[in-house]
Amino acid sequence: MPHVRIVHLALALALGLAALAGCGPKKRPDGTLDAGSTGAVTAVPTAVEPKADAAHGKELVAQFQCNRCHDGLAQIEPAPQNKHCVHCHRDIMDGKFKGKPDTIARWQPRVKDLQDAPSLEAAGKRMAARWLEDYLLLPVDLRPGLVQAMPRLDISREQARDIAAYLVAGEVADTAPAPRGDAGKGRQILESKACGTCHAFSGVAFLGGTAAGALAFTIDPKELPRAIRLAPDLRHVRARMSPKRARAWLADPKAVKPDTLMPKVALTESEITDVLAYLYNATLDVPPAKGVPARLAVLSRRVTFEEVDRKVFHRTCWHCHSEPDYAIGDGGPGNSGGLGFKPRGLNLSDYNGIAAGFLDGNNERQSIFAKDKDGVPRVVRALMARHAEEAGAPTGEVRGMPLGYPALSLEDVQLVETWIAQGRPRT
């Protein structure tokens, strides 16, 4: 059967060429993974990319409800208070939310993590469209001071491109080469100005920080914790903004983005050039491979719903997956839909609701305990997918949960899996 051999040879050759061409996760120059190679996206850029549609991007921003977390969107108002995650959480933290004091006190430790999200004001004067497109497809840990991260949305590359075009409307292609200053001096300036007080710079030696009182610039001490939370990792500067924009930013941040907490630091033109030389040219260590951890073996002791609910479902899940008739609000985006996700009808607020499952893509009810081909229950798969996302590994169709929050500890996942394996005892 010579023709069979020929087919096999052709197939092998094609696979070999694909491997040589770099199929599989790729690293960008800054060490982050290329979203287009992780399987997390539905489309891969081709040689000739279609023109981005900023008007469609604006519609998508509304569809994905970016205004529930981000302020400063051009021509899009912030979400109303009862839908705005960040405003609501901040009100609770600031004691402005109407409610019984003991209730507010109980909520505060739980909501404190989502009291800040970066404003997207003047995004067009700061960010590069290509970086934004990649970031939307596979968010990286851009702001190490924030507990939550940009969630991995259900988004295609075309959609990401259109959103980026809307957000950075007016971006003029800036292909200027990396600055040619003295990188060593630049490093020294970053240290002497205590930039490390707020900014991480992963991939280089620690910049060092200082106490707020000894800062080389003025910042309201009350705002300092917020500034630290929102400060981006400087590793991403080279991909995120052009040298020209970075120069304008360093010269006067508020002139670029009036609501920024970044202070104006006294720098000469020459010093700015040196700082940029370091930011753009410093050799970055490849981030240590995180690896996807393995699940722990199920426990031999009895695990009841009361324990799983207290430690996992009620503590982490139910705020986005609750029942509208039994809670304030609409049941959350994980039930009635939102953030671009269709309504899943998933209520994790009580035993009955959890047993009632979720609506799949065909609007059919499916159990969250249904096992996949590897024998892993769907809910456990979602919890482990978040670990995979954090490690930059492919997760397939299952989205990591909790969305945009740190993965649950392996012990908590073990608890859920044990409970399921024991027949989901209620008591």
Added chain:
Amino acid sequence: MKKLTAACVFLAALAPIGLTAGDASACGMSVRLEPIPERPTPVQEIANAEKAMDSGNLLAAASTVLRTFPGIRGATAGSDPLQTRGLRVLALAIVRSDGKAGQASGWTPNANLEWAIQTMREIDQKRPNDPAVQADLGEALSKLPRTQPEAFKLLSLLAQKDLMGSPFAYSALAHLRQAKGDTNGAVAAVKKCEEMTKNTSICKVAPAKAAPSTPVAAVVGKVAMVAPKRPRVAAF
């Protein structure tokens, strides 16, 4: 003057009713009223009714709902979320008490059950494709012989897809399976029921009247004995 004094005394006696803590002036004299406990809000009342029902106190659950919403029997499911919760509690209390709880004057238990089934149907229509509601509806339908085939179909489907979290619904399914002679199926449903509740007595299923060819011992051996107050289940 005597009339005025008497009126003052009468008013003073009535004063605590409807007043909250604080000084009050009555007939020129100040009296300190004891604080009157705040009445629970309707949300708290319905939450209490749900707790009462979960703990098996069906009469208390029904009466709490009726006290909170006196006209609830005529209410439309889905028009108000809290009232819909109240309707669900009242309907389930009626179902689980075999029509006795929340009985309106002149209503027979069967008429009460018919109302409960109708109510659960309305809730199901307002919240389509919700297995938690469907399980409650299936439980209600299992109470009357004429609706038992529908209950069997509904509960079987939910159980097959592993979408049922109510021990009462599994208990109802166990009864229905038993009535059809499906002993193994009844045993499986009883097992699921027992995993979901502390009060495993609700899961017990009376052995079916064995057909002449069915060995009685095999049925009794697999299914726990008897819940005396379960309603009759027709072998449909």
